Amino acid sequence: MSAAEEVVTEAPAVEAVPKRAMTLGYGTSLVVLAALILTPLFVKNFIIFQMTMVLIYGLAVLALNILTGGSGQFSLGQSAFYAVGAYTSAILMEHANINYALTLPVAGIICFAFGFLFGQPALRLSGVYLALATFALATAMPQLLKLGYFEHWTGGVQGLVVTKPDAPFGLPLSQDMWLYYFTLAITIGIYIASVNLLRSRSGRAFMAIRDNEIAASAMGIDVSLYKTLAFGVSAGITGVAGGLGAIAVQFVAPDGYTITLAISLFLGMVVGGVGWLPGSIVGSAFIIFVPNMAESISKGLSGAVFGVLLFLVIFLVPHGARQVALVAQQLAAKLKKN
Amino acid sequence: MTALRLRLTALSAALALITVTTGGALAEKNYDTGANDTEIRIGNIMPYSGPASGYGVIGRTEAAYFNKINAEGGINGRKIKFISYDDGYNPSKTVEQARKLVESDDVLLIFNSLGTITNLAIQKYLNGKGVPQLFVASGASKWDHPKEFPWTMGWQPNYQSEARIYAKYIMKEKPDAKVGVLYQNDDFGKDYVKGLRDGFGEKAAMIVAEESYETSEPSMESHLAKLKAAGVDVFINVAMPKFAAQAIKKMAELNWKPLQIVSNVATSVGGVMKPAGFENVQGVLSATYTKDGADPQWDNDPGMKRFLAFQQEYYPEADRRDDAVVYGYGAAQTMVKVLEMCGDDLTRANIMKQAASLKDFAPDTLLPDITINTSPTDFAPIKQLQMMRFKGDKWELFGAVMSSKLGH
Numbered sequence: 128m129s130a131a132e133e134v135v136t137e138a139p140a141v142e143a144v145p146k147r148a149m150t151l152g153y154g155t156s157l158v159v160l161a162a163l164i165l166t167p168l169f170v171k172n173f174i175i176f177q178m179t180m181v182l183i184y185g186l187a188v189l190a191l192n193i194l195t196g197g198s199g200q201f202s203l204g205q206s207a208f209y210a211v212g213a214y215t216s217a218i219l220m221e222h223a224n225i226n227y228a229l230t231l232p233v234a235g236i237i238c239f240a241f242g243f244l245f246g247q248p249a250l251r252l253s254g255v256y257l258a259l260a261t262f263a264l265a266t267a268m269p270q271l272l273k274l275g276y277f278e279h280w281t282g283g284v285q286g287l288v289v290t291k292p293d294a295p296f297g298l299p300l301s302q303d304m305w306l307y308y309f310t311l312a313i314t315i316g317i318y319i320a321s322v323n324l325l326r327s328r329s330g331r332a333f334m335a336i337r338d339n340e341i342a343a344s345a346m347g348i349d350v351s352l353y354k355t356l357a358f359g360v361s362a363g364i365t366g367v368a369g370g371l372g373a374i375a376v377q378f379v380a381p382d383g384y385t386i387t388l389a390i391s392l393f394l395g396m397v398v399g400g401v402g403w404l405p406g407s408i409v410g411s412a413f414i415i416f417v418p419n420m421a422e423s424i425s426k427g428l429s430g431a432v433f434g435v436l437l438f439l440v441i442f443l444v445p446h447g448a449r450q451v452a453l454v455a456q457q458l459a460a461k462l463k464k465n
Numbered sequence: 466m467t468a469l470r471l472r473l474t475a476l477s478a479a480l481a482l483i484t485v486t487t488g489g490a491l492a493e494k495n496y497d498t499g500a501n502d503t504e505i506r507i508g509n510i511m512p513y514s515g516p517a518s519g520y521g522v523i524g525r526t527e528a529a530y531f532n533k534i535n536a537e538g539g540i541n542g543r544k545i546k547f548i549s550y551d552d553g554y555n556p557s558k559t560v561e562q563a564r565k566l567v568e569s570d571d572v573l574l575i576f577n578s579l580g581t582i583t584n585l586a587i588q589k590y591l592n593g594k595g596v597p598q599l600f601v602a603s604g605a606s607k608w609d610h611p612k613e614f615p616w617t618m619g620w621q622p623n624y625q626s627e628a629r630i631y632a633k634y635i636m637k638e639k640p641d642a643k644v645g646v647l648y649q650n651d652d653f654g655k656d657y658v659k660g661l662r663d664g665f666g667e668k669a670a671m672i673v674a675e676e677s678y679e680t681s682e683p684s685m686e687s688h689l690a691k692l693k694a695a696g697v698d699v700f701i702n703v704a705m706p707k708f709a710a711q712a713i714k715k716m717a718e719l720n721w722k723p724l725q726i727v728s729n730v731a732t733s734v735g736g737v738m739k740p741a742g743f744e745n746v747q748g749v750l751s752a753t754y755t756k757d758g759a760d761p762q763w764d765n766d767p768g769m770k771r772f773l774a775f776q777q778e779y780y781p782e783a784d785r786r787d788d789a790v791v792y793g794y795g796a797a798q799t800m801v802k803v804l805e806m807c808g809d810d811l812t813r814a815n816i817m818k819q820a821a822s823l824k825d826f827a828p829d830t831l832l833p834d835i836t837i838n839t840s841p842t843d844f845a846p847i848k849q850l851q852m853m854r855f856k857g858d859k860w861e862l863f864g865a866v867m868s869s870k871l872g873h
Contacts, residue, residue: 173564
């Protein structure tokens with residue numbers, strides 16, 4: 128427990144350059160990457176599908192992590208951006224016959240714009256008030272998608288069925304496996320870009336705002352610009368995740384993007400460790416697999432079991448996967464010394 | 466080279482022979498993934514959590530019914546393994562659970578999964594894989610397209626069937642009626658309107674006004690005022706429970722008293738009739754296909770006696786007034802019937818074939834004279850309903866069982 132407490136006291140005192148706090152070491156990264164690349168070769172298609180979903184939700188959690196962990200703004204509205212991304216991809220693929228890969232940047236750009244615009248009024252709010260404003264966005268989204276005016280495009284309550292892409296160039300891969308590697312490539316790209324973003328001038332500006340808004344503006348940082356920018360980037364990445372989600376699930380419907388999704392993503396971020404980007408994947412795995420585990424323990428009480436598990440995690444490791452990783456690192460260092 | 470080719474020919478001939486002989490030996494017992502000599506694996510997806518969790522009772526009833534079948538020795542000696550997962554009424558979760566059932570739990574078929582959107586989300590996948598999506602628990606008419614989706618079949622009367630029955634009733638009882646419809650602007654409402662138009666056929670002009678509402682609207686007043694102004698004297702209320710009750714109350718305020726029909730989804734006494742006010746719903750009509758578990762008129766009915774005996778022994782905590790229990794029992798009984806008909810040929814193709822050849826099958830909890838009939842071109846098992854009228858504080862059945870076939 129003492130080790131954990133030290134970690135807890137360590138964390139808030141952010142280093143000037145939080146390089147190590149943000150990422151994994153090179154060795155660990157390579158091991159994780161190898162595992163992500165090789166595992167699908169040995170498992171069933173269904174597991175590959177689940178791994179794809181872990182990556183996709185991982186991206187969405189990562190996006191929230193940039194917003195909350197990076198710039199210190201709360202959002203319970205990520206499901207709205209996810210939905211916009213998903214619908215953009217689905218509509219472009221099914222109505223305009225555009226290649227699935229090309230729909231993703233469009234989804235990203237539309238969501239970036241949407242997030243940036245939403246960030247403007249949200250600027251006036253902070254903390255729980257901002258969380259509430261984004262909450263409103265998340266509750267409104269499923270109903271907006273059902274509106275009669277858009278029904279021709281969105282399919283209304285019935286949603287849209289999306290065709291799953293085959294592997295290109297006649298590669299001998301199943302649809303699931305191809306989609307997994309496709310998603311993996313995008314995830315790695317976005318992960319590296321995010322790490323670099325947070326290490327850059329803009330990233331330092333985000334963190335300065337997070338730590339002290341007044342001090343940041345005194346240092347000459349354009350607080351409103353960077354706050355909206357963080358919203359935009361976060362929404363854009365979430366949109367790409369949403370687009371990938373639509374392709375993987377092969378279906379979009381308003382009821383798939385309710386406030387429950389936004390809360391799940393928030394939960395994933397906390398479990399993974401706020402501000403620690405690699406934790407996003409851990410958090411995403413948590414929100415996908417733990418409800419299934421809870422259900423297998425007790426069907427009638429699955430919600431309660433999930434609650435207990437979540438409580439245990441928050442109680443034992445309040446800083447989530449980040450804390451576990453740090454403890455493991457310290458242990459490894461001790462072992463090396465001995 | 467020739468020698469090698471010869472040897473290959475011999476080998477393939479031998480292989481062919483082996484295949485033929487083993488094929489012959491298996492002719493009596495044929496299995497697809499999910500069935501063997503001792504077990505049949507059935508998958509199911511229900512909203513045990515989330516906004517539609519009330520329907521979870523259906524899944525629990527079915528699990529209890531299969532327990533009863535297993536306790537009595539199973540089906541042709543095979544035990545049923547019923548694997549039921551929660552999707553929280555979220556279509557992306559339904560896809561995940563369906564894939565888990567098919568690819569990881571190796572089920573033979575998916576049975577009675579609940580919801581229109583949720584089933585829509587997995588329809589393409591299951592049809593692509595050739596896995597039966599049997600007896601879908603939704604009233605949409607989409608599950609009756611055997612040509613397009615040969616692996617999907619509904620169970621309950623769909624909304625269009627029900628609407629046609631109302632059209633028939635109105636044409637017979639009130640041939641000069643001016644019909645007005647209030648419907649929810651989605652699949653559910655539109656299915657009804659289509660069924661009504663089909664049912665009226667050439668006399669579709671009897672529908673003098675149609676008003677649609679959005680679930681986001683706070684009041685039904687403007688729609689009802691329009692219908693009243695159009696001189697409507699037969700009002701068909703196609704609304705979800707909450708809105709149906711709102712509309713009925715508002716009609717009383719407007720002092721508008723046409724003959725009213727409410728759709729079967731909004732017939733709950735506790736959920737609609739009581740909140741709308743018993744004094745406002747006297748004489749309201751609707752139609753149903755199941756027996757009411759709480760109605761004493763079925764106390765001596767042999768089917769209901771079997772149902773109550775089952776409920777007391779295998780699912781004692783269930784509320785017998787809950788329609789979902791009666792429903793789940795009937796659906797599970799239909800499933801068992803199909804599996805019995807399959808005999809030892811438990812392939813997915815044969816399951817669809819048997820499901821499409823049900824003849825006059827009467828589950829215990831359906832109204833007397835309502836039977837299940839299917840054919841390779843008819844994937845809508847239940848197509849009959851009986852009219853009922855609200856009197857005092859409950860529904861009373863009247864008239865004969867009506868079929869939704871056109872032109873009868």
